Structures are given as structure tokens and as C-alpha cells.
Amino acid sequence: MLRLRISAPAGLTGEVMKVLSDDPAVSSLALISEASVRPPGDIVLADVAREAANDIVDRLRVLGVHHEGSIHIEPVRTWLSRQGFDAERRTPGSSSDTVVWAEVTQRSYEESEFNWTYVSFMVLATLIAGIAIVLDSQILVIGAMVLGPEFGAIAALGVALVRRRFTMLALASRTLLVGFAIGIAATTVAALLGRALGWVTLHDVTGPRPGTAFIYTPDKWSFIVAVIAAAAGVLSLTSARVGGLSGVFISVTTIPAAGNVALGLAFGVPQEIWGSSLQLLVNLTGMALAGWATLALQQAIWTRISRRRARLISRLGRKE
Known part of the structure; x- marks a missing residue:
């Protein structure tokens, strides 16, 4: 499991949330409005099955989030979540074998x-x-x-x-x-x-x-x-x-x-x-x-x- 922390300009927050909310590999999603000072905008937190990280990051890059904001990718070493377990089960591949290219x-x-x-x-x-x-x-x-x-x-x-x-x-x-x-x-x-x-x-x-x-x-x-x-x-x-x-x-x-x-x-x-x-x-x-x-x-x-x-x-x- 990976944690994405996204600093998104206000104009991109809606598109970022859509990318994450529509993906079955995302087990939890949080939005902290107007929490980002630089760039001015919002903070989005998401727990993502490692196997889907490349696809999700690529879609965020297409939006240009990394140009105007930032995308932090952090491993979650220990977690307890039925939704997280279901997200990994729905995602093809093995977590240990996954190459996160970023x-x-x-x-x-x-x-x-x-x-x-x-x-x-x-x-x-x-x-x-x-x-x-x-x-x-x-x-x-x-x-x-x-x-x-x-x-x-x-x-x-x-x-x-x-x-x-x-x-x-x-x-x-x-x-x-x-x-x-x-x-x-x-x-x-x-x-x-x-x-x-x-x-x-x-x-x-x-x-x-x-x-x-x-x-x-x-x-x-x-x-x-x-x-x-x-x-x-x-x-x-x-x-x-x-x-x-x-x-x-x-x-x-x-x-x-x-x-x-x-x-x-x-x-x-x-x-x-x-x-x-x-x-x-x-x-x-x-x-x-x-x-x-x-x-x-x-x-x-x-x-x-x-x-x-x-x-x-x-x-x-x-x-x-």
C-alpha cells in the first residue's frame, strides 16, 4: 500500500479528485481544502494499492499536477483496512513485484x-x-x-x-x-x-x-x-x-x-x-x-x- 499526498492548485483539485475517486485501487481518499499555501490550493490524501501506482501517477502527470503542485509517494509499512485489502485484491499483479517508476x-x-x-x-x-x-x-x-x-x-x-x-x-x-x-x-x-x-x-x-x-x-x-x-x-x-x-x-x-x-x-x-x-x-x-x-x-x-x-x-x- 502507498500513500499519495498531493498539493494541488485549486483549479485542478476537481480533476484530481475524479481521477482518484474513480479508481478501484484507491481505498481511502481525503480532501483538506485550502490547506496548501505554496501552491495556493488544496491537499489531497489517498491510500493506493501499490500495483496501481504507476497508472494513477501517470494520469496525475497528464493533468500537470507535478508542474503546478507536487505528488509525494510514501510506502505504508503497516496498515489495517478491509477496504485496503479489497483494493489490493481487485488490482492485478503482486505488491512486492510492482515497479513504481517514479x-x-x-x-x-x-x-x-x-x-x-x-x-x-x-x-x-x-x-x-x-x-x-x-x-x-x-x-x-x-x-x-x-x-x-x-x-x-x-x-x-x-x-x-x-x-x-x-x-x-x-x-x-x-x-x-x-x-x-x-x-x-x-x-x-x-x-x-x-x-x-x-x-x-x-x-x-x-x-x-x-x-x-x-x-x-x-x-x-x-x-x-x-x-x-x-x-x-x-x-x-x-x-x-x-x-x-x-x-x-x-x-x-x-x-x-x-x-x-x-x-x-x-x-x-x-x-x-x-x-x-x-x-x-x-x-x-x-x-x-x-x-x-x-x-x-x-x-x-x-x-x-x-x-x-x-x-x-x-x-x-x-x-x-
Whole structure:
């Protein structure tokens, strides 16, 4: 169940109320007249079955509510309502599987924003990855993977392509490229300092590393794991179930590959640089393609469900 809070200009309130009152997925509806100061108008509150959120939001957007007012979408975690239960039962689809595109798009913009926090996490994660490689520590590799902030921007690439948001595509691409460049540069400087102090040697980088050798030796499994992990990650982001994200972060070798590129640059080891760069490219490509394909499939499925719901509403209207 979702709660819609709509700040509607007075001239649009009647149309907004009609859209909501005519939809069987709306279980409760309230109007607070003249409660909105900016914009001058009314506040409309509605409880909506999650499965119908996209259709209702699209109809409100057609009215131009988001231009002159605002539409807030909030999840209702716990609720007791017979009418709410009936509204969900009348609405095709599953609440947990529903993709609320307004929510996904907003989150994608936030996750792909290039800011100080993103850069900080990228630098810290890449530094830990570099230390993990020097110590040949799989535990530290996992820590670097979990700390890395890049998955949100990778998922945003798929959202941008499916929803045709080309500004988001450019923003997410820049965030990924610049973020990795800064993380690699900072780790390269740290590696050069460690080399000067004698803390890190050439043997640490080129010697046998059975625990972390996979970082610079990409193969078909690297691509397959990236595809599967990205599909799982996108499903976690778009559905009401988010428990799978930690597994995604641990599965994909992006941040560790960036850390190894930095060590290769600091010690002038071309095979480490090229092997890890290829690993990074394979993982990013696989994740971006899988994210796009998963979102495209979800959009196709929910388009069919929306058409089915429209037919259901039409039949209910004829009966009345």
C-alpha cells in the first residue's frame, strides 16, 4: 500500500479528485481544502494499492499536477483496512513485484549524483581494495566491494535507457567515469607513498596472490556473474524486497579491479593494469546490459498488467 499526498492548485483539485475517486485501487481518499499555501490550493490524501501506482501517477502527470503542485509517494509499512485489502485484491499483479517508476527514477537520480559523499566512498573503497591486494586478503576485498558506491550509478544507466531519461544517462556515466578515475588516482598516490616508505614492494604486486588473482584475470565467468548480480540488484531496487543488494556488492569485481589498476600504475606493471582494466570493463558492461534488460522486461510486463487493469476498470464502470 502507498500513500499519495498531493498539493494541488485549486483549479485542478476537481480533476484530481475524479481521477482518484474513480479508481478501484484507491481505498481511502481525503480532501483538506485550502490547506496548501505554496501552491495556493488544496491537499489531497489517498491510500493506493501499490500495483496501481504507476497508472494513477501517470494520469496525475497528464493533468500537470507535478508542474503546478507536487505528488509525494510514501510506502505504508503497516496498515489495517478491509477496504485496503479489497483494493489490493481487485488490482492485478503482486505488491512486492510492482515497479513504481517514479520512485525508481527519483532514486536513480539521487544515486547517480556526483557529490563529495560519492567520491569519498569511492576513494575509501579503492584504498581498501589496494591494501587487500597487497595483503592478499579476501576479507578486505569483500569489505571494499561492499563499501563501493558504484552500483547505484550503474543501475541508473539502465533506468535512463528504459525510461528515455538521457540527462540521467549522461549524469550516471560521468559519475562512474570520474568516480573511478579519482579513486584510482588517490590509490596510486597512496601506493607511491607506500613504495617510498618501503611498506609496499614490487613483489607484493607481482608475486603469487592466490586469494586475489581473480582481480586481474577476467574470463567468461566474470561476465556471467556480473550479469546475474546486476539482474538481482535491479530487482532489489525496483521491488519491495531489498535484501539482495549486499550479495550483489560482494559478487562483482569492480572496486578491487580499480585498486589493482592503481597498484599497477604505481609500480609500472602493465599486465596488472591491462588485466584489471579489462576486468573492470567486463564487469561494468555486463552489469549495465543486465540492468537494462531486467528493467526493459519489467516495463514490458507491467505495461501488459496496466492494460489488463484498464479493461477491468472499464468493465466495472459498465456494470455501474
